[in-house]
Amino acid sequence: MDFLHKNFVYKTLQFKEFVKRASEDKHTDFFLCEDESYYLRSLGEDVRKEPADLSKQFPDLAEDFHIPHFFEADQFFSSVFRISSCGLQLWTHYDVMDNLLAQVTGMKRVVLYSPQDALHLYLSGDKSEVLDIDVPDLKRFPEFVKAKRYECVLEPGDVLFIPALWFHNTTALLFGVGVNVFWRHLPADSYDKKDPYGNKDPAAATRALQVLERALHILDELPADYRDFYGRRMIQRIQKRTFYADTSVTKTQEDSGSTSPTRQFTKPG
Numbered sequence: 001m002d003f004l005h006k007n008f009v010y011k012t013l014q015f016k017e018f019v020k021r022a023s024e025d026k027h028t029d030f031f032l033c034e035d036e037s038y039y040l041r042s043l044g045e046d047v048r049k050e051p052a053d054l055s056k057q058f059p060d061l062a063e064d065f066h067i068p069h070f071f072e073a074d075q076f077f078s079s080v081f082r083i084s085s086c087g088l089q090l091w092t093h094y095d096v097m098d099n100l101l102a103q104v105t106g107m108k109r110v111v112l113y114s115p116q117d118a119l120h121l122y123l124s125g126d127k128s129e130v131l132d133i134d135v136p137d138l139k140r141f142p143e144f145v146k147a148k149r150y151e152c153v154l155e156p157g158d159v160l161f162i163p164a165l166w167f168h169n170t171t172a173l174l175f176g177v178g179v180n181v182f183w184r185h186l187p188a189d190s191y192d193k194k195d196p197y198g199n200k201d202p203a204a205a206t207r208a209l210q211v212l213e214r215a216l217h218i219l220d221e222l223p224a225d226y227r228d229f230y231g232r233r234m235i236q237r238i239q240k241r242t243f244y245a246d247t248s249v250t251k252t253q254e255d256s257g258s259t260s261p262t263r264q265f266t267k268p269g
């Protein structure tokens, strides 16, 4: 699927007809063309307000679906039923909650990139503009080669932990059914209140980005050479204050020689 050129449409179908079409390669009945692909991502009862919940929208199926005890019941956010045609690829994106992606039938390739590689992914909001991650256009996306790719193939019964902010790109290798479960690992009031999908930035991040826009607007009061000078200094200040590698390596990480991030709130420095 291509979010830049919107090569997909939203349609309503009887569930039985949807499953038939999603599981066949060529269709006798179709919307656009005989080899079109199908994708279902379940939603809540009120699609704009409520997150998806397998036990509410598909109670019979939910009886068969159990995941290990990874989080407390009050951290649960949503359980999303997903069905895809063979070959369907979903663009690289991040979500803001921790996630277990379970494969029920079929097989799915999942490619992951660390949040620390965000600047190499040419983001448009929560999505990467590099749609073809296997044969990327390196003239348009030269930095993409710097993003480290992690890859796995999910088979029936497999469950993949996708931590919040980790980028993921999925390709169904066969017609397949899956469920993913999002849960909150930050205090509940950190999240955007109106976010049925679990992909809106935490409220504090949104506020910080708004303040940054204001700061940039203020810099516009100065000539270009001054903007350049203060812009560079602002970048350095942000890096020093926020990047793991620069300031927030914990004692234990230093001791073990690891620079991998942990989820810790660092004191303002």
Ligand SMILES: O=C(O)CCC(=O)C(=O)O
Pocket: 082, 084, 090, 095, 099, 100, 101, 108, 168, 170, 178, 180
């Ligand atoms: O499995 C898919 O098709 C997409 C999964 C996904 O984006 C997620 O679990 O957050």
Ligand SMILES: [Fe+2]
Pocket: 093, 094, 095, 168
């Ligand atoms: Fe996702």
